[in-house]
Amino acid sequence: MSSKNEVQDFKTKEPCTHKARGIDVAELKAQCLHCDLNAVCHPPSLDVKELESLDQWFPTRRRLQRGETLFNLGEPFNALYAVRSGFFKTLVPNDSQRDQVTGFLMTGEILGMDGIGGGRHACRAVALEVSEVCLMPYGNVDEIATSFPTLHAHLNRLMSQRIVQDQAAFQILANMRSESRLAAFIVDLGKRFSRLGYSPNTFVLRMTREEIGSYLGLSLETVSRLFSRFQEDGLVDVQTRHLQITNPEGLADIASGRPAH
Amino acid sequence: MSSKNEVQDFKTKEPCTHKARGIDVAELKAQCLHCDLNAVCHPPSLDVKELESLDQWFPTRRRLQRGETLFNLGEPFNALYAVRSGFFKTLVPNDSQRDQVTGFLMTGEILGMDGIGGGRHACRAVALEVSEVCLMPYGNVDEIATSFPTLHAHLNRLMSQRIVQDQAAFQILANMRSESRLAAFIVDLGKRFSRLGYSPNTFVLRMTREEIGSYLGLSLETVSRLFSRFQEDGLVDVQTRHLQITNPEGLADIASGRPAH
DNA sequence: CGGCCCGTTGATTCGTCTCAAAGAGTGTGG
DNA sequence: CCACACTCTTTGAGACGAATCAACGGGCCG
Numbered sequence: 235m236s237s238k239n240e241v242q243d244f245k246t247k248e249p250c251t252h253k254a255r256g257i258d259v260a261e262l263k264a265q266c267l268h269c270d271l272n273a274v275c276h277p278p279s280l281d282v283k284e285l286e287s288l289d290q291w292f293p294t295r296r297r298l299q300r301g302e303t304l305f306n307l308g309e310p311f312n313a314l315y316a317v318r319s320g321f322f323k324t325l326v327p328n329d330s331q332r333d334q335v336t337g338f339l340m341t342g343e344i345l346g347m348d349g350i351g352g353g354r355h356a357c358r359a360v361a362l363e364v365s366e367v368c369l370m371p372y373g374n375v376d377e378i379a380t381s382f383p384t385l386h387a388h389l390n391r392l393m394s395q396r397i398v399q400d401q402a403a404f405q406i407l408a409n410m411r412s413e414s415r416l417a418a419f420i421v422d423l424g425k426r427f428s429r430l431g432y433s434p435n436t437f438v439l440r441m442t443r444e445e446i447g448s449y450l451g452l453s454l455e456t457v458s459r460l461f462s463r464f465q466e467d468g469l470v471d472v473q474t475r476h477l478q479i480t481n482p483e484g485l486a487d488i489a490s491g492r493p494a495h
Numbered sequence: 496m497s498s499k500n501e502v503q504d505f506k507t508k509e510p511c512t513h514k515a516r517g518i519d520v521a522e523l524k525a526q527c528l529h530c531d532l533n534a535v536c537h538p539p540s541l542d543v544k545e546l547e548s549l550d551q552w553f554p555t556r557r558r559l560q561r562g563e564t565l566f567n568l569g570e571p572f573n574a575l576y577a578v579r580s581g582f583f584k585t586l587v588p589n590d591s592q593r594d595q596v597t598g599f600l601m602t603g604e605i606l607g608m609d610g611i612g613g614g615r616h617a618c619r620a621v622a623l624e625v626s627e628v629c630l631m632p633y634g635n636v637d638e639i640a641t642s643f644p645t646l647h648a649h650l651n652r653l654m655s656q657r658i659v660q661d662q663a664a665f666q667i668l669a670n671m672r673s674e675s676r677l678a679a680f681i682v683d684l685g686k687r688f689s690r691l692g693y694s695p696n697t698f699v700l701r702m703t704r705e706e707i708g709s710y711l712g713l714s715l716e717t718v719s720r721l722f723s724r725f726q727e728d729g730l731v732d733v734q735t736r737h738l739q740i741t742n743p744e745g746l747a748d749i750a751s752g753r754p755a756h
Numbered sequence: 757c758g759g760c761c762c763g764t765t766g767a768t769t770c771g772t773c774t775c776a777a778a779g780a781g782t783g784t785g786g
Numbered sequence: 787c788c789a790c791a792c793t794c795t796t797t798g799a800g801a802c803g804a805a806t807c808a809a810c811g812g813g814c815c816g
Contacts, residue, residue: 326662326666328670331670331752334666334669334670336662336665336666347655347658348655348658348659348662349655350651350652350654350655351652351653351654351655351656351657351658351659352655352656352659356659356662357662386647389651390611390612390650390651390654391611391612392612393611393612393651393654393655393658394608394609394610394611394612394613394654395612395613396612396658397608397609397612397654397657397658397661398609398612398613398617400658400661400662400665401587401597401609401617401618401661403665404597404661404664404665404668405587405595405597407665407668407669407712408595408668408709408710408711408712409589409592409595409709409712411803411804412803412804442761442762442763443762443763443764444762444763448669448670449669450669451668451669451670452804452805453804453805453806454762454763455763455764455765455804455805455806456803456804456805458762458763458764458765459764459765459804461763461764462764462765474762474763474812474813491592672771672772673771673772703793703794703795704794704795704796705794705795713772713773714772714773714774715794715795716772716773716774716795716796716797717771717772717773719794719795719796719797720772720796720797722795722796723796723797735780735781735794735795
């Protein structure tokens with residue numbers, strides 16, 4: 235189904251968003267000990283010895299081409315995925331209608347938590363660029379919990395944070411107008427990039443206008459118009475996918491629902 | 496602040512939604528062993544002996560009057576709450592604007608999971624009628640996890656299900672029109688009532704039009720108009736708060752985004 | 757070069773919000 | 787017990803925002 239897309243290679247024209255991490259493709263065995271995603275996957279309290287023994291649990295990585303599917307809706311759930319590099323979207327295939335994009339995930343974020351409850355994935359995850367994920371077999375998570383209680387508590391914290399994030403997104407969708415939605419979306423992306431050590435104000439959009447629109451409940455035309463308007467108002471500088479926030483405060487104001495008109 | 500509201504007693508005029516559970520107010524010590532919420536709080540695999548020892552962990556209950564706040568936004572998080580009886584709303588106080596309702600919770604559902612991640616509650620929970628909750632001190636949850644791994648896995652499952660639910664709500668908000676939103680809301684309420692052993696097609700709305708509107712991202716007038724229209728179309732029978740679904744299939748069709756026009 | 761996907765912009769239509777007023781239900785105090 | 791106040795609900799008229807339909811330009815690939 236997506237075999238066509240997988241062939242497309244991603245042109246590396248981006249200015250700053252994703253530095254090469256120098257990962258050897260042959261090296262499939264993960265080493266949590268030296269992984270720079272440590273802070274995400276594990277609580278800070280784990281010491282070196284514990285991390286070393288953890289390496290028995292998280293052995294595999296997987297590399298995906300642009301457009302490739304990591305897991306599908308309805309697929310049996312048996313692992314969580316930590317995004318090591320790259321960019322993903324999650325979507326729910328809406329029969330007959332266009333697919334609904336339910337989220338975007340970048341380096342350092344966890345994919346697949348929706349599957350824990352029902353034993354099956356509740357959405358489809360697709361790579362938006364060449365990406366690499368770290369597999370955490372979930373059958374083991376229970377066992378891990380007993381050996382590393384703090385690790386399990388950490389997973390709980392991650393899931394709870396996710397719930398809070400969803401709530402926030404929910405709120406934006408429920409009572410913000412289109413301009414606030416898009417502004418909030420841009421600000422949020424910036425925050426997440428800055429957490430990775432990149433600039434919060436200059437980055438490359440990995441997704442199309444249509445995907446943004448689907449995610450925000452807007453038509454792709456509205457998204458395009460808003461980008462143009464933001465540019466006119468001196469809030470951002472957009473060159474198709476390349477985005478620079480030139481007036482972060484103004485954008486944040488709009489995001490919080492205080493329109494200037 | 497809510498001391499005024501607490502005095503109001505709730506008139507028990509409802510036809511079918513909440514049978515009296517005959518709970519003795521003096522009996523504050525919870526007994527998970529004989530609790531009819533067993534299936535919610537605990538995995539099915541726990542045997543009687545395990546349940547007995549669990550009673551050391553979940554000792555307290557709390558009774559709330561209508562309008563009373565269970566916990567507030569920003570309050571330190573230290574317990575999860577299982578709704579034993581009654582009805583709650585969660586909301587985020589939007590400074591200056593009207594509050595945003597983020598959810599409604601009924602008997603058998605878990606309140607407070609948003610607080611696990613940040614250590615503070617991310618919303619406010621208010622009782623919409625006389626309600627009773629079961630306190631689960633969260634400091635203990637970690638300890639419980641080690642003694643009862645299946646219990647902790649159960650909590651994970653609950654949180655994951657919550658994430659999936661939120662995603663679904665997100666989707667409805669993102670690309671459904673008002674009529675589909677309200678229809679989906681009604682159908683969802685019915686499902687949840689039926690899980691409690693009540694009719695999925697006849698129940699009492701515990702919340703105002705404004706609260707429904709806030710939750711669905713609609714104005715209260717739109718909600719009211721939609722109820723009227725659904726009634727005209729023979730889908731439901733509404734007497735202010737008393738609701739009966741007269742055409743479940745038709746309502747479900749609208750909920751899923753297949754409008755008849 | 758031609759085809760295709762993506763993005764932009766314009767004209768029009770339709771849905772929902774806002775403002776407004778009046779009716780219904782409930783609790784309060786004389 | 788009734789009048790009053792208050793909140794919640796219903797319904798209408800008008801304004802505004804976003805979707806839709808449509809056309810065109812640009813970049814990328816075969």
